Amino acid sequence: xSAAEDARAGAAGAxxxxxxxxxxxxxxxxxxRKPFKRSKSHFADRITADARDGWPVEAGxxxxxxxxxxxxxxxxxxxxxxxxxxxxxSLAVTDPIQDDRSWRFTLDPDDRDxxxxxxxxxxxxxxxxxxxxxGVSVPALVDTGSGKLVTNDYQQLTLxxxxxWTSLHRPGAPDLYPEPLRDEIDTVxxxxxxxxxxxxxxxxxxxGQSEYESACRDVFRRLEExxxxxxxxxxxxxxxxxxxxxxxxxxxxxxDAVYHGHFKCNVRKLTEDPxxxxxxxxxxxxxxxxxxxDFDHIKRHYYQVHxxxxxxxxxxxxxxxxxxxxxxxxxxxxxxxxxxxxxxxxVPQGEEVPPEGRPERRR
Ligand SMILES: N[C@@H](CCC(=O)N[C@@H](CS)C(=O)NCC(=O)O)C(=O)O
Numbered sequence: 001x002s003a004a005e006d007a008r009a010g011a012a013g014a015x016x017x018x019x020x021x022x023x024x025x026x027x028x029x030x031x032x033r034k035p036f037k038r039s040k041s042h043f044a045d046r047i048t049a050d051a052r053d054g055w056p057v058e059a060g061x062x063x064x065x066x067x068x069x070x071x072x073x074x075x076x077x078x079x080x081x082x083x084x085x086x087x088x089x090s091l092a093v094t095d096p097i098q099d100d101r102s103w104r105f106t107l108d109p110d111d112r113d114x115x116x117x118x119x120x121x122x123x124x125x126x127x128x129x130x131x132x133x134x135g136v137s138v139p140a141l142v143d144t145g146s147g148k149l150v151t152n153d154y155q156q157l158t159l160x161x162x163x164x165w166t167s168l169h170r171p172g173a174p175d176l177y178p179e180p181l182r183d184e185i186d187t188v189x190x191x192x193x194x195x196x197x198x199x200x201x202x203x204x205x206x207x208g209q210s211e212y213e214s215a216c217r218d219v220f221r222r223l224e225e226x227x228x229x230x231x232x233x234x235x236x237x238x239x240x241x242x243x244x245x246x247x248x249x250x251x252x253x254x255x256d257a258v259y260h261g262h263f264k265c266n267v268r269k270l271t272e273d274p275x276x277x278x279x280x281x282x283x284x285x286x287x288x289x290x291x292x293x294d295f296d297h298i299k300r301h302y303y304q305v306h307x308x309x310x311x312x313x314x315x316x317x318x319x320x321x322x323x324x325x326x327x328x329x330x331x332x333x334x335x336x337x338x339x340x341x342x343x344x345x346x347v348p349q350g351e352e353v354p355p356e357g358r359p360e361r362r363r
Pocket of ligand 1: 136138
C-alpha cells in the first residue's frame with residue numbers, strides 16, 4: 001500500500017484511487033508521511049488453458065480494461081497487439097483522469113462501457129467482491145458474462161497472455177517468454193522493475209530528500225547498466241523481442257514526458273542516452289508498441305491526477321515528441337524482432353490512438 005493509499009484508507013476511507021500512485025485531489029494532503037511502497041494486486045486469479053482458477057482461456061469472454069496513461073496497463077496493451085489477441089480479448093479504455101470513484105468510462109457514449117454496461121471500473125470490483133475496500137487499479141481483466149473482475153495482477157497478466165493464451169494467438173505471433181530464456185528474462189526484469197519501472201515512482205513520490213536521492217540514483221544506475229547491455233545487442237535477452245523489452249519500453253516511453261519533470265528523474269533525459277533512445281525508438285516504431293501509446297493521456301494523467309506533487313495540475317507543453325519517429329539504425333545490430341514469426345497487422349478499427357496523443361502532432 002502506498003503512502004497515499006495508506007493514509008487515505010485510514011483517514012477518509014475513500015475507495016476511489018488505487019493501489020500505488022493514485023493521488024486524486026481527495027488524497028493530496030496525505031503525501032509525505034511514509035516512504036512510497038507499491039501494493040500487491042488483490043485479485044490474482046489466473047485465466048489459464050486448464051482453467052485451474054475457474055477461468056478458462058476463451059475467445060470473446062473477457063474484457064481488458066486499461067488506461068493508456070498507465071505503464072502497467074500498457075504492458076498488456078502491447079502484448080495483446082503483438083500476440084494478435086485483439087479479437088479474442090476486447091478492449092476498454094478509461095478516461096486518463098480518475099475522479100473520486102477512480103477509473104471511469106467517460107470516453108464512451110453515455111459515459112458507460114458499451115460491453116460491460118458500467119460507468120466505473122469499481123463496479124466490476126464490487127461485482128467480484130461485495131464491499132471490497134481496496135483501491136481500484138488498471139489493468140483489469142473482467143468476465144463479460146458476470147461483469148466480475150477476474151484479475152488486476154499486472155505482473156502475471158502479460159505472462160499468461162504469452163504462455164496460456166497460445167491457442168488463440170495469431171499465426172506468426174512471437175514467443176514473448178521463451179522457455180530456455182526465462183531465468184535470464186526474469187533476472188533482467190527483476191532489476192528493471194525494482195530500479196526503473198517502480199524506481200521512478202519511488203523517486204516521484206518520495207517523502208523526503210534522502211528517499212528521493214536514493215531512488216533517483218537507483219533509476220540512473222540501472223539505466224546506465226541497461227544502456228551498456230543494449231549497446232551491442234538489439235534486445236534485452238536473446239535476439240528477439242521478449243516480455244523484458246515490453247516492460248522496459250513502457251517506462252522509457254514515458255520518461256521524458258513525465259518521469260523527467262513530474263517525478264524529478266532529471267539526471268538525464270532519455271534523449272540524452274544515445275543507446276537507450278535508439279532502443280526505445282526502435283521499439284516505438286515496431287508495430288504493436290508505438291501504436292498503443294497515447295502521450296496526451298500520459299501527460300494529462302500524471303500532471304493532473306498527482307496534484308500532491310503538482311498542485312496546480314498544469315500540464316507542460318513539451319517535450320517535442322517528433323524524435324520518436326526518426327531513424328534509429330538499430331537494425332544494424334541484427335536481431336529478429338519476431339523470431340520465426342511476423343509483425344502484427346494494423347491496429348483494429350476503433351482502437352487507434354487519436355492524433356493528439358501521437359508524436360506526429362506537437363503540443
Ligand atoms: N498496483 C497495481 C498495479 C497497477 C497500477 O498501479 N495501476 C495504477 C495506474 S498506473 C492504478 O490503477 N492506480 C490506481 C489509481 O491511480 O487510482 C496493482 O496492484 O495491480
